[in-house]
Amino acid sequence: MGHVAGGGVPATPAAVARTAAELIDADGGSVTAYEQLLDAVVRWAGRDREAIAEALRPVAERWGGVHQPRVPAAARLLAVVRCAAGPVEERAEADRGEARPWLETCRHAAVQDVVGARIAEICGALRYGEAVPMLLATPSRADGTVEPFDLVMRLTEYEQAGARPGPADLGQALLRCGGGPAGEDVVRAAAELALPEGPRIAAWLRRGGLPQPGAAVVREPGEPERPSRRYGARVGRRVLVGTEPLDGRGDFPRPFWSLFGGFEPLIGCNHLLLGHRERHAVAALPWHPEIVAARLLTEVAATADRDGAGSPEFLPALARSAGPPGPAVHLALAYGLGAHPDADRAAAARALLDLAGQGRLNGALLGGELARLVLLGTLRLPVVTESLGRAAGVGAGAGRGAGAVWPVLAALLPGLLAAVRSGAVSRPHVPLLALAADCAQGCEARGTVAEVDAFAARPGSAQSVREARRLRDVLAGRRP
Structure with missing residues (x-):
């Protein structure tokens, strides 16, 4: 990841306006483009307010009064552009001094509150002509x-x-x-x-x-139920992550305080599916992807067990975070691999490869959680298998994909095969066994998986048994 910090003022207000129009018309742009545009508007407002206002006015007017972009990042940029393009107002006496009271309504929205508070502050400074050198x-x-x-x-x-x-x-x-x-x-x-x-x-x-908070993985109470005809979702089968409180919130503005509080994932609210998953949420806490993933895990899960809206940029952004990935990130990846939107599944496959390429993928953790979520009925095994196959195929030739996916499958198979042996699952998923054998062969994996050996020892020539035997022989170094 290259260094992107810049100095100086962008060439012209017209160039800033062109970039603003492009980003607002799209999805708000990458973290770099989005942030550099914010900085450019602030720098020009402090240097030549009239020039930047004149350049940005057509961009603001093109969207009209109450029209807003659908993508939150683009809407935030438009809000900044409108404030920079408008006249300088006099700040009311009531707005001076102490910050306004803050009411926390939903701890799932904690990261978005931080993002929004900064945008609101930028807009206020532009509206009231309070210049600063840069952001x-x-x-x-x-x-x-x-x-x-x-x-x-x-x-x-x-x-x-x-x-x-x-x-x-x-x-x-x-x-x-x-x-x-x-x-x-x-x-x-x-x-x-x-x-x-x-x-x-x-x-x-x-x-x-900010230190890394302690985390606890919890399962929703209750036993899985059949899908509701109305909602297409079951009850009591998600696995979520809570985080412990952190000290130091008093040094930050009130909208930041929820981040420092403990997070109880089983406490519901009415604000869960508001589209908070975006690359800019991850960039708000780049050293703490676990905090971001834990707060937004319910949104990610909804793409797998409900008709949750997709957000393909989110999981790759989590994978590229500077901070350490833990249970929340790996659970987010698991839900992404089982998501309904194809773009989200493809993004989850890329994120898996990104983490593996950095040496930060915990295959045992991911595979174990995938098995648990499948057995709970949260994820559909054919969908997960397809996603893992996509990840394994991305690196074909160099063995990168197979090598990344095999540890996940090695941890996923034992739980599923044990469920077959106990009768909890009627039969193994043949494509999963075939994928495991292909991945093991592609990365030249060696060793034993006890549950695979036990299943391969079954009599008969069912396809599932044949694939288990092929996997056993590959791991033993025997030629097919």
């Missing part, structure tokens, strides 16, 4: 991370310009700094800032940012 939280890299050195250099420019950081922009910048303690020179430079926020920033960088 502090513009990512240094394409995954959304901010280098501590870049943040301190930006704050130095703020100090020289006599500007104060926006609380939400600074809060987002700090959440994007992580991965371990910053270098002592950077910490010292932060501590020497004359800004009131300097000591807090230095302490944050010294301890390496």
Whole structure:
């Protein structure tokens, strides 16, 4: 992932307007394009407000009064463009000083609250003509991370310009700094800032940012039920992830506080399927994909066991996060492999390969959860098999795909074959056994899987038994 931090003001307001029109008409763009546009609008508003307003006015007018893009990221960009294109207003006395009260309505929306709070702050500054040199939280890299050195250099420019950081922009910048303690020179430079926020920033960088929360995997209570004719969904069969609370929320704006609170995944709400899954949600916490995945796991699951809307960009973005993937990320991947929308299944296959290519895929964890979700009736095994086959085929020739998928299948098969032996499942899924044999052969896997050996020892010539024997022989190094 290349370094994307930029300095200076974009060439012309017209260039900013062209980019804004393109991104708003599309899906808001990549994290890099989206963030650089926000930064460009803010920089030009501080340098020549009339010029940027004139350039952006046709973009704002083309959408008309209440018309909004359907994609949340594009809608946020349009809101910023409208504020930059409009006249400068005088801030009411009631809006000065203390921030407005904040009512938390849904902890599933915690990440989106952070994204929205920063956009609202940018819009407010543009509406009231409050100029700043640049945005502090513009990512240094394409995954959304901010280098501590870049943040301190930006704050130095703020100090020289006599500007104060926006609380939400600074809060987002700090959440994007992580991965371990910053270098002592950077910490010292932060501590020497004359800004009131300097000591807090230095302490944050010294301890390496937001810690990783503890997590607990939980299953919804109750036994699986037959699909409802009305909703096409069963009861009591999802596996979700909760996270423990974190300290330090008082240093952040109120909309950020929910992120620091403990998350209980079995507490429902009325705000679950609002399309919060997007690459920009992942980029809000690039060092903490587990927090993002845990909060949005119900949305991902809905693509598999309900008619949830797709979001193909989400899982690959999770896979590219800088932070460590854990149970929530792997469960999100499992639900994605069983999703109804084909684009989401393809995205899950890419995410699997991305994690494997980075050496961060826990095949045993993913395979075990896939088996559990299939046996609970949450995921359909033919759909999962098709998705895993797609991932295995992507890397054909070099063995990358087969090598990535085989550990998943090695952990998936024992649970399913044990269920066949106990009678919980009537018969094994032949295409899954065939895929396992192909993957094992493609990556030259060796070893034994006890449940496969036991099934292969069954008498008869059923196709499932033949495929189990082929897999057993491949693992034993015997030629077919």
